[in-house]
Amino acid sequence: MESWKVLAVSSSKKRIEKIRVEALMADIYEQIQQWAQEAGASHVRRIDRTQLKTFDYVRAYCVANACGYYGRCWTCPPNLGEPEELTAELQSFAGGAVIQNITKIEDSWDFEGMEAARRAHNQMMRSLARQVTAEHPGHRVLALGGGACGYCETCTCPDAPCRAPEQAIAAVEGYGLDVKLLVESCGLSYVNGQNTVSYVGAVLVD
Numbered sequence: 001m002e003s004w005k006v007l008a009v010s011s012s013k014k015r016i017e018k019i020r021v022e023a024l025m026a027d028i029y030e031q032i033q034q035w036a037q038e039a040g041a042s043h044v045r046r047i048d049r050t051q052l053k054t055f056d057y058v059r060a061y062c063v064a065n066a067c068g069y070y071g072r073c074w075t076c077p078p079n080l081g082e083p084e085e086l087t088a089e090l091q092s093f094a095g096g097a098v099i100q101n102i103t104k105i106e107d108s109w110d111f112e113g114m115e116a117a118r119r120a121h122n123q124m125m126r127s128l129a130r131q132v133t134a135e136h137p138g139h140r141v142l143a144l145g146g147g148a149c150g151y152c153e154t155c156t157c158p159d160a161p162c163r164a165p166e167q168a169i170a171a172v173e174g175y176g177l178d179v180k181l182l183v184e185s186c187g188l189s190y191v192n193g194q195n196t197v198s199y200v201g202a203v204l205v206d
């Protein structure tokens with residue numbers, strides 16, 4: 001075959017493969033959306049990798065340790081990895097879904113209500129990732145939650161290995177994503193009214 005014909009066939013095959021992958025990602029997103037809605041998620045939006053932008057200042061917030069989990073949770077910085085590695089990992093996914101959960105709390109001092117909402121939110125992200133993995137075993141899946149892992153009452157870090165690595169979940173912020181920019185890039189609000197707490201997670205697929 002003449003070389004220009006070989007190139008034309010190869011480029012056409014690439015186009016077909018791209019269309020096939022895009023159609024598959026759209027199907028997977030619709031499934032995540034349905035499962036998340038059935039589980040009671042407040043909002044679900046499709047994202048692609050162009051929205052997975054990381055920022056050094058987000059890592060700086062982690063280092064400032066206002067939450068107290070820096071170095072105290074196996075899925076938080078610095079244990080999670082170097083910022084460049086995390087950015088590369090995010091960029092290796094085609095896209096997925098952003099899920100936001102808005103929960104009523106008694107008032108801005110209701111730390112118990114906030115913590116319960118965060119753990120429930122992260123549990124939803126774990127379940128969604130498990131559903132995608134079960135339905136699409138050939139695909140890589142990454143679930144991201146809000147804040148520290150929260151699977152165990154107290155994280156074993158740094159004194160002993162993780163108790164349940166298959167349940168461990170990192171935070172959207174831990175990967176260097178700016179939660180506010182991420183939700184706003186999906187047309188969602190970062191804050192959602194008085195006496196509410198909003199948590200954001202993601203399920204990424206490749």
Ligand code: SF4
Nearest residue numbers: 074149152155162163
């Ligand atoms: S599963 Fe438990 S030990 Fe492992 S990171 Fe999560 S909270 Fe820590």
